[in-house]
Amino acid sequence: MATGYNVYFSGQVLAGEEPAEVRRRLGQLFKADEATLDKLFSGKAQLVKRNCDKATALKYKQAMEQAGAAPLIKAIAAEPAAAEQAPAAKLTAAQRIAMLANAPDVGRPDADRQTAENRVQAATTGDTQRGTFGILPAGSDVLRPEERQGPASPAVTAPDLEVGAGGERLSAVPPAAPPAPDTSHLSAAPVGATLPTLPATAEPVSPDTSALHLAPEGTDFSDCAA
Template identity: 35%
Template sequence: MAVFEVVFHGQVRADVAPEQARARIGQLFQVADRQLDMLFSGRRIVIKQGLDQAAAEKYRQAIERAGALCEVLPVADSPAEAAPQPVPRVTQPAQQSAAPVPRDEFMAAFSDVEAPDLPIAPLGSDMQDAYADHTPLSLDLSAFSLAPPGSDLAQLKTSVPLVTPDITHLHMLDED
């Protein structure tokens, strides 16, 4: 089975502002400014390695949605077998260092990042965990009652006392 790695060179998509892509990548990987400086230094940084092609493609899509560019490369068994891969066009000026830095120093930027490989459930599978038997709570609900079906559940109407007017001063006349 082929093993892949996700490589980032600090490049930003042409249609995205570099500051916006930097902020989105910071949110995606939950890293601070110091680690973002290392990411966007223009150096080759392996984001994740030891992935199958589908998982590596998910990382690439997430990074591209954030506005940056990355590569998914197959991992060679030995350095002699590794063929140099062409680097895509840079949309912002990258600062190249004269001396190569060990790979572990770059990976140290991601030592605090928790990015688990979460699987995706197959189509149509049940996503709800099985319910375990539970003991019912001992609640006293005797103070509550239910309205009969069809009842008006609006606010209770307050009863207004009936006022009987005094009509003793009125008389009826017979006119025949």
């Protein structure tokens, strides 16, 4: 007999995920109403997919983990072939109704269940064709915590550098300033004093003005026009 698998969910979410956001994503994935989501997040293990093969169980696991949920997968022994089974006793109508009411599977019509399976298939088929990558909602972390790498410390090589002692100058000491000039022989004159004129070396000029005289008053200088 081949081994079958049951897929359960007990309301647990992956590390770093918000339960409300995971609930919303699962509602979109399974087209589940609020009553079904309340049952899924009740804290008790709820059967999501019954007696499926390993490949189908892994597809459910991958799709639910992409939504942020942490599924539970348990292996079960496959039911024997119909020829090997003992004839089942005929059930009464009341027994059949009780079995349907107590079924642990997520309650939804067969058409909705088939739609959910198709959505799981669509969510995982693209990832199979493209490798292990998928499209996550806006704001989702791309890497898991264990896939993240811390910042690497750069290896800096500085053979020509050294650390100076505390208080040490970074540049050479500048040359000393020249001494101030001696002004002890200088003094300031009082206000209003006449400053002496510097001695001149040129000979004073004394022109001969004996041939010059002043014209009498009223002289006409028109003859000097030429």
